[in-house]
Amino acid sequence: MSADSPDQTFAGHVAVVTGAGTGIGRATAVAFAAAGAHVLGVGRREEPLKETAALHPGIDVLAIDICGAGAPAEVIRAAVQCWGRLDYLVNNAGATAVMTLADTDERTITDLFALNVVAPSLLAHAALPHLRESSGTIINLSSTYGHRPMPGGAHYAATKAAVEQLTRSWALELAGEGVRVNAVAPGPTRTDVLLHAGLTPEATNDMYAYERERIPTHHIAGAEEVAYWVLRMADPAGRHATGQVIAVDGGLELV
Structure with a gap:
């Protein structure tokens, strides 16, 4: 969705998007704002967040x-102090790690679970009273590797498997209260996450080339393509869908 989109599906609603400084989080924040929502974009680094906010006046x-x-x-x-309500929590912030079992270290495991599992859980806990009031929605970001093995990245895959089980369990727990919980599971997507994991630009490009050949559509997704599905899972018109993990990976999970 562009910033001048006529779609106002989320007009007057409030969304919190973590990891909003770059990549999928930035694209999701812009898409929500373009569709009428007030958005609180959250991240560790102030400068990238300011760049996100500059893309649409609906983003603080x-x-x-976290x-x-x-x-x-x-x-x-x-978010609630600013706009008086909360409708959507998008748990997008996360990290990956390229780490074999032979090279495993405790700090990396602890940090991965803290960001990918513990922080989203505590955000959802804090958001729940407000989501109950608005019949709101939690959208978690998983990965194709939340349900496929990832040699050399087992602990990252384990955190995303945890996210998918949190999604299903919370959905069942909260269905009677009108709160929906779903997840979007991207495949390889062009963001800076691999660079932050320590790969060089050359190694990152090699990884994308390798993955492109494995993906049935032979396409590496852009962040906006993933954001599209985050918004579709948040759309109030889809209120009968909960506990779902939507793979956005060009069919990679099928091979």
Whole structure:
């Protein structure tokens, strides 16, 4: 969706999007705002967040480490204080790690689970009273490797498998209260996540080339293509869908 989109599906609604400084998070924040929502974009780095906010006037930002003590509650409080409600929590922030079993270290495992599993859980916990009031929705970001093995990335895959089980379990737990929980599971997507994982630009391009050959559509997704599906899972018209993990991976999970 472009910033001048006539689609106002989310007019007057409020969305919190974590990891909004770059990639899928930035694209999701812009898409929500273009469709009428007030968006709080959250991330650790202030400068990338400012760049996101400059893309649409409907985006406010909060620079905070969501793994910090009390940070999840602070994020939700900031959104509700600003707009008086919360309709959508998009748990997008996450990290990956290329790490074989032979090279495994405790700090990397702990950090992965803290960001990919613990922080989304605490954000959802803090958001829940407000989502109950608005019959809102949680959208978690998983990965193709949340349900496929990933040699050399087992612990990352394990965090995303945890996200998918959180999604299903919360959906069943909250269905009677009108709160929906779904997940979007992207395949390889052009973002800076591999660079942040320590790969060089050359190694990143090699990885994309390798993955492109494996994907049945031979296409590496752009962040906007994934954001499209985040918004579709949030759309109130889809209120009968909950507990679903939607793969956006060009058919990679099928091979």
